[in-house]
Amino acid sequence: MVTRTVMTPPTRLSVLVALIAASAAALASAPRPVLSQALVPGRVVESVPCAASPGFSYALYLPAAFEGSRRWPVLVLFDPGARGPLAVEAFREAAEVHGWVLAASNDSRNGPLRESVLAAQALWKDLRERLPVDERRVYASGFSGGSRVASVFPRVAGLTLAGVIGCGAGLAGGIEPASLGAAAYFGLAGLRDFNYPEMTALDRAFDPSGLPHRFFYFDGSHAWPDAGACARAVGWMEIEAMKRGLRPVDREKAGAFLRRELDEADAFEAAGCVFWAAERLAAAARLAEGLGLGDVLPALAGLAGRVAALEGSKEYARFVEAERKRDRRAAEFRQAFGDAFGAVEDAATGGRAAVPAVLRATGIAFLKKEAAGKGTVEDRAAASRGLFDFAFAARARAAELVGKGDLARSAAYLDLALAACEEGLPMEPALHYDRACVAARAGDRELALRHLGLAVDKGFTNLGLLETDRDLDAVRDSAGFREIVERLRRRRGT
Secondary structure (H helix, E strand, O other): OOOOOOOOOOOOOHHHHHHHHHHHHHHHOOOOOOOOOOOOOOOEEEEEEEOOEEEEEEEEEOOOOOOOOOOEEEEEEEOOEOOHHHHHHHHHHHHHHHOOEEEEEOOOEOOOHHHHHHHHHHHHHHHHHHOOEEEEEEEEEEEOHHHHHHHHHHHHHOOOEOEEEEEOOOOOOOOOHHHOOEOOEEEEEEOOOOOHHHHHHHHHHHHHHOOOEEEEEEOOOOOOOOHHHHHHHHHHHHHHHHHOOOOOOOHHHHHHHHHHHHHHHHHHHHOOOHHHHHHHHHHHHHHHOOOOOOOOOHHHHHHHHHHHHHHOOHHHHHHHHHHHHHHHHHHHHHHHHHHHOHHHHOOOOOHHHHHHHHHHHHOHHHHHHHHOOOOOHHHHHHHHHHHHHHHHHHHHHHHHHHHOOOHHHHHHHHHHHHHHOOOOOOHHHHHHHHHHHHHHHHOOHHHHHHHHHHHHHOOOOOHHHHHHOHHHOOOOOOHHHHHHHHHHHHHHOO
16 A cells, blocks of 8 residues: 555654754854855756765755855755655745745655654755855745644754744644744645644644744645745745844835735725735734834724724624634534444444445535535635545544455445545545555455556556555556556656
8 A cells, every 4th residue: 555644743852852952063063155066046956965964865946146155045845755846846936036045855754753853954964064054044844744844943953043934734742832943933724724723723822922923824725835825925034034134124025015915905805704804904014013114005004993893893703603613513523424434343234335324424425515615715625624534534544454454444444535535635646546455455456457547547656666566466467557557657757
């Protein structure tokens, strides 16, 4: 079966304290940077080997204006699947506009945090030796489990970072907002992201910390945010740097950023979305403090009154109550599908025969219609999160059962997961691959090849696993299997 990317929970840091302390001591004596002439500004380099640790590498982007005579802000990035170039691409446009260096680990991934810390140490040491880094303006970001690694990076670097940008997940275990080790925090999460509830809770947890922070929610799922959302985070960090004297105040740049917030608030209010209008206005008011931009944006003077009026409106109260109702419904749904899974486990009537009854009892077809329907974006997003929770739980149980040799019940849970999985999610091809493996082990060659073909059609790319996975031995000698392998090779250009 496929190696899984797991929803990584916060990991305790106590076992890493000595490792991180040793890293900080070593970094303190790092030599002065020497610019490598092999690196071309304006072009993504997918793999830069770490000179002192050749087993580690990182993707690198230098803005087109880069030259070695001055120091540059740097954003260190962590992807949950060690896909450095993908992380760089998410922030590349913003880095070019604002003049940031991007460095993304090709080794940090979901799993034991210690391994990602070692990758981060190697990257940071090499980056400081290779490039002129402005250590007053070091930032870290990551997606999913990589976001948790980014929250640990201040300890790895031995610095108070200028900022951390968390995408699709919060902080590592043991780290609280007040002890983050960064001067500012920007959170990004899609409304359909299963970690959306975690991010909204973290948003509230930051409020009493006194740390400048902003959380931005968009209509998206659990993935790296698009270039526009990443640019918003970088733009916000730029203005925070102005306010702290880390860079010259650029009134034009700050004014343009704040004007966008105000324009979006106006559009939300005109559309009747008063909660999001108030959120944009409040964020603009906090960010504008101390910049003296009243002459550039006269509308800033009346923001407090506008926010208070919106937050006191009936429409705002209705939205807040609707959010509470969505939260209650989500909790009830998790309980319901947990109970319904018992039918699959039943010794007499369980297995694949129970799948239709479980789908009916949990209303999966209704949820899928709701997720794709014409309701509010918040209601659609809540339905999508419920479907993902269901599919993830079913897949996790399938993995447990296949490890015990219970192929019938494992197949049932994978069928449930596939029924709930929305089209196009990253989980979808992996589910089809897992289902193919279980079918092959159970002797159903036709079903195995059907799901294997679907896995490849929907984006499965791990040719090495496909060619060596012993779970697929029962179909490996078939013409259908050879055709699927050839199809994947053509797609990969190999």
